[in-house]
Amino acid sequence: MAATTGVPTFGVRAAVHDYSGVVVLRDVDFELHGGEIHALLGENGSGKSTLIKVLTGAVRPTAGTLYLDGDPVAFATPQQAQAAGVAVVHQNYNLFPDLTVEKTLLASAASTPRRLTGLGAVDHRAWRQRVEQLLDRLGVDLDPRSPVGALGPAERKFVEIARAMATEPRFLILDEPTASLEPSAADRVLALMRTLRTHGVGLAFVSHRLDEVAATADRVTVLRDGARVAERASTGLTTAEMARLMVGDRPQESLRPEVPTVRPDVLLRLREVRCVDEGDSFDLDVHAGEILAVTGLVGSGAARFVSMVGGDVPLHGRAEMDGREVRLRTARDAQAQGIGFIPEDRKARGLVLEHSCAVNISLASLGQVATTGRVSRRRLLRRAEEFRTRLDIRMPSLTAPASALSGGNQQKVLVAKWLASGVRLIAVEEPTQGVDIGGRAQIHDLLHEFTAGGGAVVLFSTDVREVLGLADRVAVFRHGCLSRVHPVGDLDQARLTALTAGEEQDPGPRAVDAAVPHPATAASAPTPSSRPTVRMESSR
Amino acid sequence: MTAMRERPVRSDPPGERTPRPQVRVRGALFDRLFVPVVLLALVAYLSATNDAFFSRINVTNVLMQASILAIVAFGATFVIMAGQLDLSMGTGSALISVIGATVMVDTGSVLMGVGACLLAGLLLGLVNGVVVTALQVPSFIATLGTMIICGGVALAMTNGGVVSGLPSGFREVATLRLFGLPVLVWGTAAVFLLLWWLQRQTVFGYQVLAVGGNAEAARLSGISLGRVRLLVFVLAGLATALAAIALLVRVQSGQPNANGTLALEAIAAVVVGGTSLNGGRGSVVRTLWGVLLIAVLRNGLDLSGISEDYKQVVLGAVFILAASVDFLRRRLVRRRVTPSVAGPALSTPVPPDAGPGPAVTGSGTVPPTSAIAPHR
Structure with missing residues (x-):
């Protein structure tokens, strides 16, 4: 129910949604007020994204009512939501790299200034003025004429937010707006969100970076397994408490019968590996017979590291297999060294x-x-x-x-x-994404069997439970570099969630194989690229 | 890189795990037999309405006319199965026929001429392949370029005239017959058998289909995309050379103006046969049916006495029709294969969080799930 009169409210009551029988939202209430920032937290698969889709008209909930200022509403399409004043910024960039900022905004504009003398053609001068006004209002310093592809990741997010704000919505929903951004860029995006808050816009956002949630959000809603487990003001809420709310108090699932021991023989020795162009380099050993889980947020370098090991992208650094220096530039190189790669998108990249x-x-x-x-x-x-x-x-x-x-x-x-x-090392990304529970266990068994026979698995997974259940050691990546390798026995769900989410770590007494950061050697001028890249902070 | 995304919470619909093998097989069979059945029907119709059709002269004529198209189309099949196109085969064969004829006339040696043809074909294929793989030029543009170059060189070499006066030994080859059929037809059959074997039986054949079906999966499986693509163009170049030799056998002269639209006709024949222009699906056998269908149709139009101009109109219409029939046929097969399962089940699962993907990357289209690959 609308709590206060006068303040714009938007929300959903008792939302239930299922995808072909699998319930992903159970009786979720969510309410957003004008002039507040409301964070939405939850583990992967907790239903956050579905809730956002429900709120923005991308899916119709199986049950539950949306309401706007106390009146029930229904959105059949995102366009209807937009018309009602609810705009969305998606997690992935939906931009045209070759268009300029003003053309990008023009492409999705509801109404454009026309010139009578130009037979109704777009009045580009008037449009530029409008774009400049919009950017001024947002407090964003962007040249409307620069191509989107030449912008940095934060600026591209600004363009997306500006595009959403062009319709002058009262509510803005952002799905992981800072996910692929380095901390300084993320701060600028969060600052823009605060500016919007002062304009009276109600903002909801998803983030896995709990420190930024604590710093930015006014209120926090936590979802777990499709149900809302908490909704409270963020004041006084620590990141550790948030992590605990996200994972809950469920007993530690133990998928493994015995405590793993890491065998001494090194199968793949990696030296001075660099995941991002200007990041620090690090060393890491993969032992025969172990499952090494690599985890981290988007842009942490974890996913990139695993695709480097698998030969999907060229490895920057030195690699030794069985003590022999080897080249890992291509998938063929990797295969020649007995390394196989299973990509996350198995339909598009794995199978014919x-x-x-x-x-x-x-x-x-x-x-x-x-x-x-x-x-x-x-x-x-x-x-x-x-x-x-x-x-x-x-x-x-x-x-x-x-x-x-x-x-x-x-x-x-x-x-x-x-x-x-007949490979000896398998690099695998998200092995059980989109796999049902029975299949998941079988695939886990297969990987265990493979390592029991002397093979090694380098696993990239963002599923905390999978990492803890499967791995012998866990390599946590942050800001484009290996942060630390933890024996799995030292970790529980809350701690691992906190570690990946960027909480400062205490040097664990039993931490092994600590990262040896090398001084950044070659760091030339940053070149703008068309893909979101993550840059290291210069001081660390 | 999409880390920390929500895992799709979707379980696979039960329909997916209980497929219907018989239906699938019937669908595949339908897919495979469609063109041969149409061909058979056309042959039956023509032989019923025209006594001349099944005459020995006419049958020989059809096969002779089909031979050059067939050789080129067999080569083009590999290119198309690998997801590429080769437009240079038509004017390429004209140029190579000029080169071969010139060498034969100059040296008086048939063997030298044939060798020159094969060498020129190899070179053409290598140029196409290197431009496509090393310079990353889309094959349509790369081979369009070599197509224009070949046509120009052929005309420049001859000033537009034909190169005649081939050695007498070569003339005798043309008239040679084995079991009542000209040597040319047997040669075409040999090319067919060789390429059919290459496609069905060799690692290379599987790799071509894999690269065309999903280049990324092939790359991550350690298959060298560059090598496969290069070899496919080399193969097409050699097929072009063989087509040029066939042309020399048929008309006994180097023809700079010949075969202008041959490459396009070959692509049409490949597609009419049921090989997918998207790559990854098809076979040389299908191309054989496609070539025969076109040859018989053309012959039927000849026999009916329609003027040459209108014949072109009919043939063009049939190409379009055949390609759309292929689409409809696959739709039909797909529906038969998955009668109970709605779209999303067999296509890419849409994870609940996917959103509209990034605009930069093209959306991954899901290939039709119709048939068993590789095709017989």
């Missing part, structure tokens, strides 16, 4: 969807089912059958296209692909 499961399983090792370049179809199918049984891959037939499989079984095909090619 139209092709049969059998072909996909042998894709990385066609040479092994061939003699002098001639593929034996019989051997191809026999090997696929072998892995189908061994990994319990549910497929309609060996020759059915990979697209016909469920997410978990597709992932198993990718694991089978690397097992078949």
Whole structure:
């Protein structure tokens, strides 16, 4: 219910939503007032994004009512939400790098100034004035004529916010506005949000950086497993309390029977690795028989590190496999060294969807089912059958296209692909994303089995529970660099969440393999790139 | 890099795990047999309405006419399966025929001429392949460039005239017959068998389909995209050379003006046969059906006495129709394969948090899930 009269309120009551039977929102209330910043917290999969979609008209909730100033409303489309005064800034950049700032805003403008003498063509001079006025009002220093692609990450976020504010909404919803930004850029975005607050706009935002939530938000709503577990003023709320609210008091799940021991033999020795261009370099060893989880926020370098190990992007630094210096520039290099890579987006990057499961399983090792370049179809199918049984891959037939499989079984095909090619190290991103619970356990078992046989797994995961349940050691990345490697026994969910979210760490007594930061050697002038890059703070 | 995103909370719909194998097989069979059935129907119609159709002379004629298109189309199949295009095969074959004829006339040696043709074809393929892989020029533009260059060089070499006066030994080859069919037809059949084997049986064939089907997955599986793409263009260049030799056999002279639209016709034949222009799906066998369909259709139009101008109109219309039929056919097959499952089930799962993706990256289109690959 609208709490106070006079203050604009927007919210949802008793929102319930499910995706094909899976409930992701359970009776969630959320209320936003004009002139406040309201943070929305929760672990991955807690329902934050769905709630935002409900609020902005991207999805219609299964049950529950939206209300605006006390009156019930319904948004069939984001456009309707926008017309009612609720705008959204998405997490990913939705910009056209080749357009200038003013053209970007023009492309989505509701009404544009026209020139009668120009047969109704856009009056670009008048439009530029309008854009300048808008940017002035936001207190943003941007040249309307500079192309978006040449802007820094924070400036691009400004453009997106300006675009949303061009419709003069009363409520602005931001999904992880600072996720891919370095701290100083994030501060500028947060400052802009505070400016908007003084204009009376009601802002809701999602963030995983708890320190910025504590510093910026007036109120905090915490979701856990699709339900609201807390809604309170942020004053007096510490980041540790927030982390505890997010993960709850559930008992530590122990997926592993015994306490892991890290074997001494190093399989892959990495030296002076650099994840971002101007970041610090670090050293890291991957031991045979271990699962090394790599985790961190967007832009922390964790995801990039794992794709470097897998050969997806060139490794900046030195690598030794079994004590021999090796080159890891391409996926072929990695494969030649016995490293396989399972990308996060398995449909777009992992599988050849139209092709049969059998072909996909042998894709990385066609040479092994061939003699002098001639593929034996019989051997191809026999090997696929072998892995189908061994990994319990549910497929309609060996020759059915990979697209016909469920997410978990597709992932198993990718694991089978690397097992078949005989790799010794698998770099894997988000192995159980989009996989149901049963499949998840099976994939975890497969990875354990692989390491029990002497293989090593470098796992990138943002799922805290998966990291703790699966890994022997956890490498936490922050600001483009390895922060510290923790034995999994030292961590629990709240602590790991706090570590990744940027809370200053105490040097744990049992921390092993600490990062050795090298002085930043080559740091030339930053070059603007078309992709969001993360730069290290200069002083650290 | 999308870290700290919400995991999709979606479980796979049960329909996905209980597919219907028989339906799928029937769909694939339908997909595979569609063109042959249409071809058969056309042959039946023509033989019923025209006595001349099944005459020995006419059948030989159809096969002779189809041979050059077939050789080029077989080569183009690999290029298209790898997700590329080669427009240079038409004027390329004209240029190579001029080169081959000139060498034969100058040296008097058939072998030297044939060798020159193959060398020129290899070179053309290498140039196309290097431009596409090393310079990262889209193959449409790269081969459009070499197409124009080849046409220009061919005319410059001959001042627009034909190169005639080939050695007598070469003339005899043209008239040679084996089991009642000209050597040219047997040669085409040999090319077909070779490329069919290459596609079905070799690691290279699988790699071509993988690169065309999902280049990123192929790259991450350790397949060298550059090598596969280069080889595909080299193969197309060699096919162009063989087509040039076939042209020399047929008309006994180097023809700078010949085959201007051959590359486009070959692409049409490949697509009519059912190979996907998006790459990753197709086969040389399908192209054989496509080529035969076009050849028989053209012959039927010849027999019916329609003027050459209108014949072009009909052929163009049939190409468009055939391509749209391919689309409809795949729609039909897809619907049959997944009768109960609505769109999202087999397409990319939309994670609840996905939002409208970044505008910079193209949205990943989901290829049709119709058939079993690689095709027979």
